[in-house]
Amino acid sequence: MAQYTRVAGSVGLITLQNPPVNALSAMVRQGIVDTMERALSAPEVKSLVICGQKETFCGGADIREFGTKMSGPPLIPLIHAIEASTKPVVAAIEGVALGGGLELALGCHYRISHSKAKLGLPEVTLGLLPAAAGSQRLPRLIGVPAALDLITTGRHVTAAEALQLGIVDQVTDHSTVDAAVKFALSVA
Numbered sequence: 001m002a003q004y005t006r007v008a009g010s011v012g013l014i015t016l017q018n019p020p021v022n023a024l025s026a027m028v029r030q031g032i033v034d035t036m037e038r039a040l041s042a043p044e045v046k047s048l049v050i051c052g053q054k055e056t057f058c059g060g061a062d063i064r065e066f067g068t069k070m071s072g073p074p075l076i077p078l079i080h081a082i083e084a085s086t087k088p089v090v091a092a093i094e095g096v097a098l099g100g101g102l103e104l105a106l107g108c109h110y111r112i113s114h115s116k117a118k119l120g121l122p123e124v125t126l127g128l129l130p131a132a133a134g135s136q137r138l139p140r141l142i143g144v145p146a147a148l149d150l151i152t153t154g155r156h157v158t159a160a161e162a163l164q165l166g167i168v169d170q171v172t173d174h175s176t177v178d179a180a181v182k183f184a185l186s187v188a
């Protein structure tokens with residue numbers, strides 16, 4: 001699921017909740033759809049932050065749902081709706097942003113990362129390709145050679161490398177959510 005709160009007066013905070021890594025289960029995807037609708041229809045909300053509970057952004061597809069019947073909203077239109085949002089959306093990345101988790105962050109307008117976070121598209125290690133437009137959004141953001149390296153090796157990058165490549169906009173040693181809320185206020 002995803003929890004919705006309003007912080008700092010005008011920022012809608014969406015918190016992914018699916019221990020242990022806030023993977024994109026059907027309930028989490030539905031939670032994102034519902035909380036995005038709520039934030040977008042609230043006139044007092046001027047910008048949004050998406051984070052994960054317990055200092056982890058999102059580990060991607062929920063491996064516990066592999067082999068089960070697909071249910072819940074599909075990821076591609078969900079991420080597209082975030083990208084198309086008229087209110088700026090900031091991803092607050094702690095822990096990991098992997099696979100569909102990084103694709104979700106790439107659909108956000110800005111990404112703030114904790115210095116200890118790891119980011120990557122490990123789909124290739126599972127015999128897959130990033131299928132929620134990560135293979136389009138990442139090269140647009142960082143160029144084809146760097147994106148191909150990440151997509152074809154599946155390697156995880158540190159926050160420092162992510163900043164240098166241009167995947168994230170800011171790295172913090174402190175509270176990532178606080179930094180993302182401050183950023184969201186500044187771009188609203």
Ligand SMILES: CC/C=C\C=C\CC(=O)SCCNC(=O)CCNC(=O)[C@H](O)C(C)(C)COP(=O)(O)OP(=O)(O)OC[C@H]1O[C@@H](n2cnc3c(N)ncnc32)[C@H](O)[C@@H]1OP(=O)(O)O
Nearest residue numbers: 020021023059060061062063064075096098099100122123
């Ligand atoms: C609808 C779907 C839409 C899009 C699909 C996109 C495709 C993808 O997202 S593919 C990528 C899927 N994700 C991964 O491959 C990540 C796999 N996990 C890891 O690499 C690691 O577990 C880790 C997240 C880096 C954490 O490593 P570590 O700190 O060493 O802990 P672990 O012991 O490995 O894991 C702890 C705990 O978390 C569970 N877990 C890890 N990943 C997932 C996941 N994606 N879904 C559900 N659960 C996950 C892992 O099983 C462990 O659980 P325990 O119960 O503690 O054993």
